[in-house]
Amino acid sequence: MFTDFFYLLRKKGVPVTVTEWVSFIEALYDGYFQASLNHLYYVGRAFLVKSEAYYDMFDQAFQEYFGGIKTEGPELDKVLDWLENPLHKLPKMTPEEIAEFQQQLEQFRKEHNMDELMKQFMERLKEQKERHDGGGKWIGTGGTSPFGAYGNHPGGIRVGGESWMQSAAKVAEERRFRNYRNDIILDVRQTKMALKKLRELKREGAQEELDIDETIDKTAKEGGEIELVFNRSRENTVRIILLMDTGGSMLPYTELCERLFSAASQMEHFKEFKYFFFHNCIYQDVYEDIGNYKRIPTEKLFSQFHKGYKVVLVGDARMAYSELFDVNGCIDYFSTNDKPGIEWFMKIKQHFPNSVWLNPTHKNFWGHYTVDTIGKVFPMFELTLDGLKDAIKALTSKARPSVLS
C-alpha cells in the first residue's frame, strides 16, 4: 500500500528511510489513522519527514500522489528554470553608467507603485508560456522588461538569479515551506559542525577537572588520606579573524554570510573570535561595523594580532580592475588609497600565513580577473559545506606558526 508514495518521496528528495516507512505503515494498519486525507497528511508527515527543511518536498510529493493539498502552480518553477541559464552574461558597466542607472532606479521608485508592479508580474506569469531572453515585455533574462533576471530595467522585479545592481526590489518566492529548504545553502548547524574541526586543544584556564591518576598517586603517598588533584580542562586555543565583504554585489549572499557569521560567533570554543568588514577590497582601513562607519587601520590588525591567528576572508572577490590594482581605486567616492588593494591583501597573507578566502559565488563564476588574482594570494574555496571543510583543512594542515603569543 502506498509503496509508490515512498519512492515518490525519495525521488522528491525527502530522506525517508525504510524504518520510518515501516513504522508509518504499521501505525496505519494498527488503525491509528483516521480516514481523512488531512489526517494522513499531517500525521504521515510527522512520521516520514523529520525536518521542516523537507516539508516543501513532502508537500510536492503529497500533491502529486494524492492531489489534495493546494500548492502554488508550477508556473513559477518553470519561470525560475528559464532564468537559471541566462543567454547573456552580465553587462559590464562603467561607474558613470552605474550612477546613471541608479538615478533611473530612484526615478522608477518614485513613479511606480510596488503593488501595481507585483500585480502586473502575477498577470504576466499567468500569460507567459515560454522562455524569453532579451526583449522588453516578458519575464526572462537580459532585456529591459521590469521582470526577470540579469536584465537592466531599473527597479524591476528580479526572479531568481543574482542581483548585480541591488535593483531587484523583490525576489519572488512561493510555497509555504520553501524558505526552510536547506539543499541550497549551509545551515548554521552544519557550519558549526565544520568549524568544530578548527581546534587546537591546550590546557588553559581554571583548574577544575579531577585528575584521577594524580589523585590516586597523591592519596597513596599520603597513606590513604585523600588528596584531590585538579587539572585545567583542555580548551580550544584557536583564534580567528573574520574579514567580510559587505559590498553591494555581496547582497544576494547576505543570508549565507550571516549564517557563517552566527555559526562562528556562537562557537563557544574559539579562544578568540574577531571580525571586521570591508567594502569590495581592503585598503588602509577595515571597519568594525557592517555600515562601514567605525574604521580601524588595517595596520592595527598586524600590531594587535600575532601571526597565530587564522584569518578567514569572505567575499566574492569580484570588483573593478582599478579597485584592486590602482592607487585611489577605492569604490567609495570619498575614500582614497595610496596603495592598491592587492598590496594590502599580500600584506595580510604575509602577516597571517594561515589565511583562506571563502567565496559565496559558484566556482563556475570565478572566471574574472580580480577573482583569479586574489585566488593566487589566498587559497580560495566555495562557501559551501564542502568548500568550508576544505578551507578548514587548509587552515589547519599548514605548518604551525613557530612564534606564538
Add this chain to the structure above:
Amino acid sequence: MVTGQGYKGSEDYIASKPLMEIVNVSVALGKPLVIKGEPGTGKTLLAHSISTALNKKLLIWNVKSTTKAKDGLYVYDTVQRLNDARFKDKDISDIRQYIKMGKLGQAFKSDEQLVLLIDEIDKADVEFPNDLLNELDEMSFHIPELDEEVSAIHRPVVIITSNSEKELPDAFLRRCVFHYIEFPDEEMMEKIVKVHYPDIENKLLREAIKRFYWIRDVDGLRKKPSTSELIDWIKALLLGGISTDKISSEIPFLGAILKNEQDTGRFIKLSHAQGGGFGFKRRF
C-alpha cells in the same frame, strides 16, 4: 484507536488540530515526539499542557550545553564514596546509595506513566541525542556498576523540544515522530490571546494583532517578536488603558515587542518612510 479521545489541548493551551492528532498518535505508539519551531510558539508549554490534559505527572529535563546523556540516566557519585571511605561511620560497600537516578531514570522507574519533557535538546553537544538512541528506543538502560537493567515500567510520554539552532542526527530522528510548529496565523492568534485574556475587547484585540503581524513582517528584524511578546504587549496595553485608536495611530510600549536596539531603530526608520512602503515584505 485514538479517535474521539485523548489529547485535545488544555484550558490554557490552544493546540492546532494536526498537532493534537500527532500528539495522540505518538502517545499511543509510545514514540518520542520531537517538536521544533520558532521561539515562543509554545513548544515547552505543549508538554505542560499534555501533562494537565492527560492528568499525568510532568518531569522536566532541562538540557544545558554541559549536559551529558548519562546525566539523565544515573549519576554514580564516586567522589562522595571516596570521601565517605575515610570515615568508619558509613557502609560504603553498598554502591546503590551512591547511584542517583537522572530524569530519564526516574521516569522509567516511576509506578505511573509520566510525561517527560526533554527541553531544548539542541543546546547540548551534538553527540547528546545519539547517546540516548537506545535508551529512548528500548526504554531501558544498563547500570554496569550494579550490573542491573533499568527498564521502564510504563513507557513515559516523551516530548523533546528543539530550537532550530542545531539539527538533530538522522538516526535519532528516525526513532521519533516530528512536528514543526508553525507561527500561528491571525485567527489562531486571536484564540491564543483569548485564553490569556478572556475579557479583552474584540476591537482592541484585532487591532493589536494586526499591528503585531505588521511589525513581524518588517524585513530584516534580528529577532522577530513571538507569541509571548504579543501577550506581554497586550498586557501592557490593558494595564496602560490604551485606547484602540492609539494603537492604530502609533505603537505604544514598542519595547515589549522589539527587544533589540537595532530592531527598534530599524523599525522606527521604516515606519517613518512608510509612505514609500519600501522595505516591507509584500504578500500576494
